[in-house]
Amino acid sequence: MCLNSFLQIYTTQDTLYRTEQQQHSTPIPATRSSELMGIRFSISSSQPSKPSLGELPESCVAVIMEYMDPPQICKLASLNRAFRAASSADFVWESKLPPNYHLIIRKIFDVSFPSHLEKRGIYSRLCSLNTFDGGTKKVWLDRSMGKLCLSISAKGLSITYIDDRRYWNHIPTEESTFSSVAYLQQIWWFEVDGEVEFPFPAGTYSLFFRIHLGKASKRFGRRVCNTEHVHGWDIKPVRFQLWTSDGQYVASQCFLKGPGKWRYYHAGDFVVEDGNVSTKVKFSMTQIDCTHTKGGLCLDSVFVYPSEFRKVKEFLN
């Protein structure tokens, strides 16, 4: 009885190795073969001269891939068939998706989201800029880290006096993920409010206003920036406030500066404890000191990024 199971163990393990070896043309190490009870198995009598992982089963490759970042996994899928197969293993991609991805899908896609997509396909879909809320918001997973990011267009914000064309205008642009930005000519009362309700995965997030002092345009294919209307921002700082539905509150202020370049102004951070419920965030940016006017500003959108991006992404610093 014990001899049978002894053989079973050896044939199972060595068959695993032998099967993989047969699929590749790499030489099998020197072996002393025995035949016993009609079952053929190999016993290595000396150490292989060079260890080769080429004989690894797909499942082992997939475990290594679980610890890699998505771009690397996709690169390695082009190595050979075994790697291609390993790279599409559901458990590899399940570990990259945010834990509450079902909720995210339900929020941003209607019934048209294919239900039988493998996990890699879901990941890929979530990585593109997915528009929702009537085109005013976009949400996506950062491709290399699988973390959720969100942006709200100027048209999705409440800008005081936005309909008064003496003050604000929507102008088309190529420099935004949306098709237009809001341009402020001049105003006394500068106030931009907004809110978003979304199933953010648990974590800490930072909210930014993407702003450009000066009006950019293209002249003969080159980018030109008109700053003649930029004024008032150096007199008093702007004020940022942020509230969440669970009682978090942050306020800060800073001066807007550095015309001619899109800048991300950090409004504050908020913490999401539970990704299984939607978090509602309200935010505002104001400069309502009516002793001076201010203007010449382009407001693109509000971004919500995982707070750890501030260390990793240069454009957020």
Next chain:
Amino acid sequence: MAQEASSSTSSKTISLKTGDGEIFEIEASAAKQMKTVQRLIDDLGDDITIPLHNVFSKELPKIIEYYKKDITGEITKDFEAEFVKDLNDDEVKVLFLAANYLDANKLFEFLSQNIADRLESKSVEYVRKYFGVENDFTPEEESKLREERAWSFRGIKEDE
């Protein structure tokens, strides 16, 4: 006749014999962490020297060292960093293959992470050499792959 594994495993040691004929001792509780070894013990009894044909005297002591620390709950990030610090890529590979053969899950996962770290931001060619794999795609499969990759991350947000 196979004996039942001894119930008092605390001080019992198991003898393991490598593919190149050397014998090493390991605590029974550490041996338990390597499922292949445990299966052999269950079948052959714990008084017999367990043969490990695909593991050799170069790597087995390192594996035993890892599990010695594991059973006393002393595996820390520092220990793990020390453990792989002086290993070159080939040595890690050998350990990884051995951990797979021995079904030693904790070591296997740890080494997977380490290999992934070593390959981080390395080129496809480097990884190909590291794993020793040949490209076995047919030209049709290759072009289908290229198509897939072009589609797989369309419309993503680029950093500024």
